[in-house]
Amino acid sequence: MAPSAPTPAYRRLSVEERRSQLLAAALGLFAHRAPEEVSLDDVAEAAGVSRPLVYRYFPGGKQQLYEAALRSAAEELQHCFDEPRTGPLLPRLSRALDRYLAFVDQHDAGFSALLQGGSVVETSRTSAIVDGVRRAAAEHILSHLQVASPGPRLRMTVRMWITAVEAASLIWLDEDKQPPADELRDWLVEQFVAVLGVTAARDPQTASVIADMSATADGP
Amino acid sequence: MAPSAPTPAYRRLSVEERRSQLLAAALGLFAHRAPEEVSLDDVAEAAGVSRPLVYRYFPGGKQQLYEAALRSAAEELQHCFDEPRTGPLLPRLSRALDRYLAFVDQHDAGFSALLQGGSVVETSRTSAIVDGVRRAAAEHILSHLQVASPGPRLRMTVRMWITAVEAASLIWLDEDKQPPADELRDWLVEQFVAVLGVTAARDPQTASVIADMSATADGP
Structure with a gap:
């Protein structure tokens, strides 16, 4: 909590970096579980951030995160x-x-x-x-x-x-x-x-x- | 409207007959349109009954009718x-x-x-x-x-x-x-x-x- 010891996950990221970080955390979770078994809290925890921060980047919540993760996975697949x-x-x-x-x-x-x-x-x-x-x-x-x-x-x-x-x-x-x-x-x-x-x-x-x-x- | 001239669709049917009739009407509509394009009013109209009557038989509304129609189509398909x-x-x-x-x-x-x-x-x-x-x-x-x-x-x-x-x-x-x-x-x-x-x-x-x-x- 002391300002002199920020956790690494809370270091200042650019908007784009933060978005990518949240997306990577979501993709990691959605890859290995059914979407029903992934909560926004899980994504926040995996990214080491708060739930409100996830909502700030993905106001549509889990559905929006899921679709963004799916789009990113689809791109990766097309590279195959x-x-x-x-x-x-x-x-x-x-x-x-x-x-x-x-x-x-x-x-x-x-x-x-x-x-x-x-x-x-x-x-x-x-x-x-x-x-x-x-x-x-x-x-x-x-x-x-x-x-x-x-x-x-x-x-x-x-x-x-x-x-x-x-x-x-x-x-x-x-x-x-x-x-x-x-x-x-x-x-x-x-x-x-x-x-x-x-x-x-x-x-x-x-x-x-x-x-x-x-x-x-x-x-x- | 005169009681002496009931429309054929309103003749007294047994519960089972009525259910089958509604299901047949739903199946006819769901077969040729996307589910988004079928309303409960369409089903009521196709069966020649009122919307409340459809709800009495299918309280779950369109979702329940769709699933019942799908189950019936699946059975028919399995006979193939x-x-x-x-x-x-x-x-x-x-x-x-x-x-x-x-x-x-x-x-x-x-x-x-x-x-x-x-x-x-x-x-x-x-x-x-x-x-x-x-x-x-x-x-x-x-x-x-x-x-x-x-x-x-x-x-x-x-x-x-x-x-x-x-x-x-x-x-x-x-x-x-x-x-x-x-x-x-x-x-x-x-x-x-x-x-x-x-x-x-x-x-x-x-x-x-x-x-x-x-x-x-x-x-x-």
Whole structure:
């Protein structure tokens, strides 16, 4: 309490620094617990600040903090998809999946709670954030496939695979992260090739994607 | 208004009949509109009754009506999976998918709103109902595959495929129900065979499922 001995958490931070600090504390909590199990007091305690200070930065309380944390997590997740457009395609996909699965591993409880739905903090805004990530993932994949204007069958195949990956991640978390991440990754890549192969029989555009993949030593 | 000319909707119904009538009216509205766009007045009007009467049967108002309608739709959907356990497997899957796609077609807007999430009527209860349908679909498929105790790889493959089917349905509704339902059905069955094939290379149990399918003239 003595002014000569301030606790480190109470040192003067800029508005932006303080906001980031609160957000990091919230993200840390929301990553490993269902939103129902995180209170504003928990966030204040984790950040080493008072509850009124949290409210000063996030007047909308827990809902606002949750959405800000989700936005920040969504950005981090989208960085997982960054991958140079060089070299064979499937190793690129493998590397992106490695980063994605590491993200899922690090945000386990929050990831499950978010995608299982029905949470009190879920709104059309949070759904839109999640959908934005799905769309970004699909656009990344399609751009790596180097198809000028992907048709409905190719797009649908990619989006179905992304949903299947999401389902696999949830089941993986449910089953104590079994099989090991690298095995899951290979399995998901093989499924990608398989479902593209199925679509190729119905769609010339997808067939030419497969042909290109084989030509660049990506073949199954 | 004359007692000699009651409107048909106001004839005396038993409690159970009245409840069913209100539920049918609600289901009809929730099937084709987002829940946000359905009011209790709409339900009362569709059923030809007064708003207070709706409240007498559903004191929880719109939320209670929505959940009751969802439960009733979930039951109807689960009937789509009923299929005798005789004959080759893939035609059984095709027939169940035909019924499922007809259900999706008939409940289009409600189906999209429900699965896209973030709706005000979404709660942990509504999520549990939807999850129950997914689980039932997986159990049906696994029981048709006649595997005594399906291992994690086979289970995960089936659940991933179910999620992919769900994603395909949403995209299909988004794209004005293109491709035609029978083409979509065949495509989904082919994907099922393809992803099982991928898993078979990693899992002897799945490999023997594929062998059985080929033996009963199901082959790709």
